Amino acid sequence: LLSDFCRYANEAQKNGSNFNLVYSTPSCYLKALHDAQISWPTKTDDFIPYASDPHAFWTGYYTSKPSLKNLERMGNSFLQLSKQLTSLAPSKEDKSLRVHLDYFSEVMGVLQHHDAITGTSKEHVTQDYTVQIYAAFKACSYSAKIILNQLTARQTNKDKPPESEAARYLDQATGHPNFTFEFDTCLLLNVSSCEISETRDKFMVTVYNALAHSVFSYVRVPVDGKYDYEVTDYRSVPIPHQMISVPPQVTALDPAKSAGYELVFLATELPPIGYKSFFIVRKPVKALNTPRVLVPEVVLLPNSMSSDEPQKPPRNSNIVSIGNKYFSVGFDSKGFLNSISLEDGSEHKLSQNFFYYEGAVGDNRVFKNRSSGAYIFRPNSTERFVADHVNVKVIKGPIVEEVHQTFNDWISQVIRIYRDYNYVEFEWLVGPIPVDDKVGKEVVTRFVSDIQNSNVFYTDSNGREMIKRVRNHRDTWNLQLQEEIAGNYYPVTANIAIEDGQKRLSIMNDRSQGGSSLQDGAIELMVHRRLLHDDAFGVDEALNFTHPIRGKHFLLFGKLDGNVPSMEARERFLQAEKLLPPWLFFSDVSSYDYEDWRKTYSHIWSGVALSLPQNVKLLTLEPYKELSYLIRFEHILEKNDDVEYSKSFTFNFKDVFGSIFDINRLEEMTLDGNALLEDSTKVRFRFKPESNGFTNEIVKRETVPEETQVKGVTIIDEGNPSDEPAKELPDDSAKWDITVQPMQIRTFILTVNPSIYDK
Structure with a gap:
């Protein structure tokens, strides 16, 4: 049928038609455009919002089924965390780590379907998406338990993991997992529900920061309001905290599970691509060494507690x-x-x-x-x-x-x-x-x-x-x-x-x-x-x-x-922190004395040796193939957003990851990571855009001279991976420098030597 269509259309050229139809491919079509010396007008907008008729604007699906949209956002956050942990795990012996990660990636990929994230699927299909992502959470939560227990058991990045890493998590009598710490994820924190924090006399909160720079974050933990609490970090420093009642509308969502109060404290200096843990003890009221602030729901002056009864602000004033x-x-x-x-x-x-x-x-x-x-x-x-x-x-x-x-x-x-x-x-x-x-x-x-x-x-x-x-x-x-x-x-x-x-x-x-x-x-x-x-x-x-x-x-x-x-830079920084907010893990430590907990385990850890600035984001860190990792860096500002933070930034890759990985070579790839950037630029057609107002006219352009070598492409090769430790190289630090321009994403494949601990 298509052959007949092409033949009939081309025969019309005898009658003055300008159309010539042939079978083609995207690359052939692109070459034809290039040979025609066509230049395209600059277009700074997009094609949104779409309308299929004057009364049908497809703008409702931007919001439809908001709970699924939020679950997808949470899923992305935990997926990035899981990619990082799987990449940085001291022991790769447990093959389930990669299996769990691949499963989570597949589920998140399904959620990007145009009838999934949009909220335009039938309700029973939406429920199935929810079941799938919950199962993916559960799988990678198990991986996180394994890896975080490996990390807390080590004192330095060079400590080797214990022997028989997979077996050490199994109870020999029951065959069930037996972790030192649970590192549980509470997925119902938005309704103020977490079984460990509400019921245990002692519990640990581990705050994981997936960003490549240090941040501080306020932590909210559901607790039992009948008790006082004491929060201490790994340095024996008491952490000030505040008890706040949960709105009754929230507790009514799940009266059997929702806590009536939340414990709020500031977690400072959360390490980049790392975690920090806090030891929390609940005690009878007035048995604390640290100040406890439980504020009643009233109009208050600072540090005042004038009443235990809720009051409404006066209706005829603006004093609130x-x-x-x-x-x-x-x-x-x-x-x-x-x-x-x-x-x-x-x-x-x-x-x-x-x-x-x-x-x-x-x-x-x-x-x-x-x-x-x-x-x-x-x-x-x-x-x-x-x-x-x-x-x-x-x-x-x-x-x-x-x-x-x-x-x-x-x-x-x-x-x-x-x-x-x-x-x-x-x-x-x-x-x-x-x-x-x-x-x-x-x-x-x-x-x-x-x-x-x-x-x-x-x-x-x-x-x-x-x-x-x-x-x-x-x-x-x-x-x-x-x-x-x-x-x-x-x-x-x-x-x-x-x-x-x-x-x-x-x-x-x-x-x-x-x-x-x-x-x-x-x-x-x-x-x-x-x-x-x-x-x-x-x-x-x-x-x-x-x-x-x-x-x-x-x-x-x-x-x-x-x-x-x-203001624009502040928005970008906040946006990055809300896309990948600190993730909370909860563990029951009722059987631990604080000093034993502090001295025996590592409660602060970072996967990088050098923090990146706020305007440079570690977009991707995930396992690629055996002994290799996919890494992307993104400059999150536009060129005119800020006089300082919109500047390009250069950092040394070895300075960031050299203490974690025994680096063998680093290759720059195309954005999707499946081709060397150097190879892709050899066959890339260049079009010279010309601003042509806001019309859709196609204009002729002058012949563009053949492009010279594209700048910024770096392939660093120190040889093939081997069982031998990397040889001491001469000072070549400049070869490992990476520069990112505003809004640029650069993609690399990192290949490492077999053991990251034999350095």
Whole structure:
């Protein structure tokens, strides 16, 4: 059939047709374009949002099934951690480590399917995705137990692992695993549930940092509120902590499991690609040597405890505020956020509230009768308010200050500011969305500021570059919108921001969501959807999602004053920390005395000898083939984001990994890691882009001279792997230097000698 089609089309050339059809391949097509000397116009936007008709904007799936989107984000975080641990395991004897890692990778790959991460699969399929990722978590959690027990049993990176590594974890009587420490993962921390921390008299919290630079992080641990607690690090240093009650809306999600209180403390100097452990003991009240701060839910002056009974702030005042050394936020007499004050004393308008859109309902037979559904976001009116006032409880302590807001019986929120963080955290709980009125609802959170952004806002492109969006506008054609709300929604996988010449507001999320700026000064993000009708695009069932959803937003607000780091750099750094947040492992240490625990085991460890700067990310560290590893480095800033952090950065690979790996050779690869970069550049066609306004015209260009050798390609080869230790080489440190430019990702295959401990 295709041959006939080509023949008939080519015969039409006799009648003046300019078409010539041949069988081809992508490489042949690319060569033909190159030979035609075609140059393409510069295009700085993308093809989002997509619409299949004037009333069907495919912007609903940006938010559909938010619990699966969050589970995927958690899965990615644990997968990267598992890749790192498997690469750095002292003993590779247990072959299940690689099997578990491959399984987790496969499951995460399945979740990237266009009907998985999007939330557009049938519900029973979504449940199967959940079962698969839980099984993958369980498999790699077992691997983490093995590797972390290996690491804690060693005192230095050069210590050899014990003999019979696999056998040492089996109880000889029962054949069941018998680990020194459990290193359990609590997947229900978002509902304040963890069996070990709630029930054990002594437990260990191990905080793993998957970033290549040191960070500090506030740790929240579910605990039994009837006790006091003592937190100590590996140096015998008591750690100040604060006890905070969990909102009743959260404990109601699982009354049998959720703890009533959380223990909060600051974990400082978490090592890069490494962990740090804390020893926690629960004791009867008033039996502690360290200060315990349990703050009642009242409006408080600093360090004051005037009442044990919950109180509401007075309705006719604006006295409620929380803050730290960087800023404070204020609340009006109705309990709503209404202002933010910066450290220079300036005060700015900043409000936040929840709204919902009612989903359009139709038979989907004609365009104007399109229903809102799993794919399509189509509100039938403007937003509806959920509350005209909120009930508020305020908690102020030395570590964190919080405002607990209750909007109605299905929306609540905690706004918190930690002592040393320069952003505001919003932790919201939405659902189950009521549909007793037979109307589907799509819930959004909206932030309103005094920023005059002139219809312009920015959203991230898959967590990397920020793309300029203009309300009611497309760069390459004249836009006529019949759906002005849905047609201005864009995917927000990490960050959405607005700015004027003086200040900038950005909101980061913990999962992919749809978002927009529908009016100057405002940012909104859709957090949950429940719809009663299908949109007829293939799911064939309504998005009747009945579960409540708990999630977080992180707000940055500041002036564009040229300071370093800039607002854009601060966003990038925070975004990186929220994509790979510190991961908590829990172990029962009831049988251990603290001094024995401290002296016998290694409770701080790093997989690198040198910390990378905040603007350079270790994007990938994973096993590749036998004695080799896939490693990627990413510069996370754009070239104009910051006067300092946007500069290129050079580091020495051996300085970073030389203490862990007995390095044999390092080869630079293409981004996907399956071809040498040097080889790929030999056959790469170069096109010289020419800015041509915002049109789609194709223009002729002058002949481009043949490219010379591409700079920046380095292949370092010290010979083949062997059983012999690496020979002492002359000073060649410059050969191991790696430079990353803004937004650049460089990929390498590292080959090591058989033993990483015979150095």
